[in-house]
Amino acid sequence: MIATRRKLALITLGLSIIFVLVLVISILLGTAQIPFSDFYDILTGRLSHGAAYSIVVQIRLPRILMAALVGGALSICGVVMQSILRNPLAEPFVLGLSGGAAVGSILFILLGLSMAGGSFFFSFAGATLTLFVVLVLSKSKGGFSTTRIILTGVIVNAFFTAFIMFVIVTTSDELLHAILFWLYGDLSGAAYVNVGILSMVLFLSFGAIYMFSRYLNILGINEELGYQLGIEVERVKYVLLILVSILTAFTVSLSGIIGFVGLIVPHLMRMAFGGDHRLLLPASLIFGGIFMMLADTAARTIISPSELPVGVVTAFLGAPFFLMLMFRENRRWIQ
Amino acid sequence: MDSIIKVRDLSFAYTDELVLEEISFEILPGEFVSVIGPNGSGKTTLLKLLYGYLSPLKGTIYLSNTPIKKITRRDLAKRIAVVSQMPRFHFELTAFELVMMGRSPYMGLLAFEAKEDFEIAGEAMALTDVVDFKERNIFSLSGGELQRVLIARALAQKPQIMLLDEPTRYLDIKHQINVCRLLKRMNKDRGITIVSVFHDINLASYFSDRIIVMKEGRIHGIGPPGEVITKETLDLVYGCHVFVDENPLIGRPRVTLVGE
Numbered sequence: 165m166i167a168t169r170r171k172l173a174l175i176t177l178g179l180s181i182i183f184v185l186v187l188v189i190s191i192l193l194g195t196a197q198i199p200f201s202d203f204y205d206i207l208t209g210r211l212s213h214g215a216a217y218s219i220v221v222q223i224r225l226p227r228i229l230m231a232a233l234v235g236g237a238l239s240i241c242g243v244v245m246q247s248i249l250r251n252p253l254a255e256p257f258v259l260g261l262s263g264g265a266a267v268g269s270i271l272f273i274l275l276g277l278s279m280a281g282g283s284f285f286f287s288f289a290g291a292t293l294t295l296f297v298v299l300v301l302s303k304s305k306g307g308f309s310t311t312r313i314i315l316t317g318v319i320v321n322a323f324f325t326a327f328i329m330f331v332i333v334t335t336s337d338e339l340l341h342a343i344l345f346w347l348y349g350d351l352s353g354a355a356y357v358n359v360g361i362l363s364m365v366l367f368l369s370f371g372a373i374y375m376f377s378r379y380l381n382i383l384g385i386n387e388e389l390g391y392q393l394g395i396e397v398e399r400v401k402y403v404l405l406i407l408v409s410i411l412t413a414f415t416v417s418l419s420g421i422i423g424f425v426g427l428i429v430p431h432l433m434r435m436a437f438g439g440d441h442r443l444l445l446p447a448s449l450i451f452g453g454i455f456m457m458l459a460d461t462a463a464r465t466i467i468s469p470s471e472l473p474v475g476v477v478t479a480f481l482g483a484p485f486f487l488m489l490m491f492r493e494n495r496r497w498i499q
Numbered sequence: 500m501d502s503i504i505k506v507r508d509l510s511f512a513y514t515d516e517l518v519l520e521e522i523s524f525e526i527l528p529g530e531f532v533s534v535i536g537p538n539g540s541g542k543t544t545l546l547k548l549l550y551g552y553l554s555p556l557k558g559t560i561y562l563s564n565t566p567i568k569k570i571t572r573r574d575l576a577k578r579i580a581v582v583s584q585m586p587r588f589h590f591e592l593t594a595f596e597l598v599m600m601g602r603s604p605y606m607g608l609l610a611f612e613a614k615e616d617f618e619i620a621g622e623a624m625a626l627t628d629v630v631d632f633k634e635r636n637i638f639s640l641s642g643g644e645l646q647r648v649l650i651a652r653a654l655a656q657k658p659q660i661m662l663l664d665e666p667t668r669y670l671d672i673k674h675q676i677n678v679c680r681l682l683k684r685m686n687k688d689r690g691i692t693i694v695s696v697f698h699d700i701n702l703a704s705y706f707s708d709r710i711i712v713m714k715e716g717r718i719h720g721i722g723p724p725g726e727v728i729t730k731e732t733l734d735l736v737y738g739c740h741v742f743v744d745e746n747p748l749i750g751r752p753r754v755t756l757v758g759e
Contacts, residue, residue: 166599169611250589375608382600386586391552393656394576394604439590442611 167442175443179450183232186454190228190461191220195469228457230354231474233362234419235429235456237369237411239448242426244373244408247384247441248401251313252489255426256291256412259317262423263324264294265416266346270331273339288413294320295409349422349475351460358418365414369407370449376400377441384439422456422475424482429455431489501564503528503660503692504549509558511544518544520716522558528659531686531693533703536713537737542696543584545713546662549694550579562660576604580653582663585645588637594648595633598624601655623654627681642669646678654685661685663695667702675699679706700754704728705746712736728752 192198198216205211206220242255256262268290272283298320302313325347332343379400383390390397415422433447456474459481463474502525511519519541526532534542547553549560551567560567567575580601601623602616612620624630627647637645646666653661666682667675683706685691697703703710704724712720712727714736720727730743733754746753 166596167611246590252589378603378606378608378610381596382603384590385588385592385597385600388552388583389586389600391572392550392576392581392583393600394571394573396572434591438596439592440596 167440171437172443172446175437175447176450179447179454183450183454186457187228187232190231190457191224193461194219194224194464195471226356226359227351227354228460229359230362230419231351231456231460232453233359233366234351234415234422235425235452235454235459236449237362237366237415237452238422238425239429239452239455240366240370240373240445241408241411243430243441243444243448244380244404245426246430247380248404249313250384250386252431253314253427253486255424255430256408256415257321257421257423258314258427258486259298260294260320260324261291261298261409261412262416262421263321263328264290264292265413266290266421267324267327268413269417270328270343270346273343274331274335283417284413287417288409291409291413291416292406294324295405346420347475348473349420349478351419351463351474352471354419362414362418365410369411370445373404373407374442374445376404377445380404380441380445381439384441420473420475422478424478424486425452425456425459427489428478428482428485431485500527502526502561503563504694505561505564506549507559507561509545509548509560510556511541511548511553512556513544517556518716519548522716522718524711524718524721526692526694528692529686529690531683531706531708532695532711533707533709534694534696534711534713535698535700535703536719540713541716542713543664546581546583546664546694546696549662550581551575573604576656578658579660579662580656580658582646582649582653582661582666584664584668585642585649592637593634594629594637594640594644595620595624597637597648598629598651598655601652604656619657620651620655623651624648626654626685627651628677643671643674646670646674647681650678650681658691660692660694663693665696665698667697667699675702682706700728700733701746704752704754705749724751728754 188203192200192203196215196219198220202211202216203220206217211217238256245254245256245259246252265287268286268288269283272286298313298316302316328343328347332340335343379390379395382393382395383397383401387397429452430444430448433444433451437443437447459477460474463472463477466472504526506522506524509519509522510517522545534545536542544553548555551572554568562570562575562578598620599612599616602612602620606612606616621630624633627650629644629647629651632640632644637648640648646669650666661682663682666678670678679702682693682695686693707724709722710724710727711718712732719736720732728743729752730741733741733743740757742755742757743752744755745751
């Protein structure tokens with residue numbers, strides 16, 4: 165399906181309406197159910213104190229907004245990585261980027277450093293370094309081998325998980341809970357200031373990535389075609405991979421490792437709207453938010469009054485999805 | 500007439516060993532030139548150098564007297580269209596989307612295809628006879644259908660020059676001849692200069708104005724089919740015995756492989 169402005173407008177509008185609906189439902193649901201009338205009063209400014217008010221405004225809203233931003237960011241990372249690496253299974257978690265970013269953040273905590281933005285910086289270094297290592301190790305004659313890149317990612321991930329487990333076992337109790345949750349994604353501590361930071365980063369990165377959306381269509385076929393159609397392939401590729409590292413680093417340093425979102429969302433959007441990145445990118449951005457808000461609501465409600473790390477929910481959905489995609493790929497490779 | 504492609508003392512190596520050695524030739528606007536030679540003689544490498552995908556070790560390639568290094572990738576893509584050996588696809592894509600990618604060099608970063616782009620892509624698909632499966636997924640196309648879609652994509656680039664790497668590979672004889680006829684028509688009617696690698700010496704002989712014969716990274720001979728498609732040349736270049744006579748229908752050299 166060739167993208168047109170009309171299709172772009174319709175898809176964006178349609179998904180945005182669903183986004184708002186899911187946002188409202190997510191606010192109402194939880195251990196304490198919020199009646200819609202209370203929500204309406206808060207929205208119109210008639211209710212500005214009390215239990216319902218603090219649950220909605222101080223606890224749930226920042227957390228849900230954070231979930232939406234994280235979901236959008238991870239989905240965009242998935243879309244870009246899948247195209248550039250020509251690998252339908254690529255996303256930040258599967259290729260070990262999230263693990264690398266998490267190890268960076270944890271090192272920052274362990275070293276007892278406290279400089280502004282330091283956690284992000286360590287996280288970015290971790291993600292970029294991992295990306296570099298995975299790409300170098302999986303480079304074979306004539307490009308990246310699709311299977312090798314996944315295998316390398318899995319092994320690198322196993323190493324990072326071992327490292328994080330080591331840290332957990334040898335660390336004092338008060339740090340333990342924070343790090344443990346990190347391993348499977350933690351949105352519970354979301355604060356408005358972080359929502360602000362992430363929305364700014366996401367807004368800017370998405371803008372930059374969207375400029376290359378037509379190029380992503382072409383590079384998803386092969387790099388040679390990119391050259392043939394006049395793209396400065398190397399430059400475009402490195403700019404995009406750095407943007408992906410930045411987005412991964414921010415999401416992980418603010419919310420921990422949340423896997424498979426970058427796999428599920430882009431593929432569902434592909435099925436719904438086709439492979440043109442001019443539609444796929446904005447659709448994945450918004451639907452990524454919707455998906456993550458739903459996953460987080462599930463994490464908050466399934467075993468209420470306790471809650472699950474949201475990464476557990478996404479992994480339960482994502483792992484079978486990964487296998488399904490892998491088998492579909494295999495069939496195609498044989499053809 | 501000034502040449503459209505001029506190659507001067509071109510050498511290239513992937514590793515230490517030279518793949519192309521001191522190659523020089525010129526191609527005139529509107530010519531149909533084939534490149535033949537045994538496997539590993541440097542044909543595909545030569546094509547990749549001609550559109551700047553690879554950079555020469557030594558020597559220079561000129562496009563209408565401008566060194567291609569001085570032409571931006573985008574401008575190069577407006578002048579040269581390439582049909583390389585078939586890529587392996589990973590994502591669903593319709594035939595029409597693939598053809599439309601040929602308009603990319605003409606479009607701005609955030610642009611959507613204009614009416615003109617739809618017309619040009621539609622015309623390219625009509626020429627290659629692929630309109631019927633416009634909306635079909637590329638995974639569902641046969642080798643012959645896909646090859647024609649790839650050629651339509653190249654035509655949508657509105658190029659002055661088309662470079663093709665074995666365009667008849669994977670095709671049955673009907674589609675082989677159809678693709679060659681199509682190229683000849685683009686060459687005659689639109690004046691597109693064609694440079695194509697062929698494995699089938701007969702197709703090269705029947706359709707080309709001139710043929711470049713390559714052997715071990717050097718040009719063994721270059722000239723009209725009647726001059727270079729001879730028993731002596733082919734025996735030497737390919738290292739096997741062939742029988743050459745004239746195809747009575749078109750008066751061009753015909754090569755027959757000798758059996759036992």
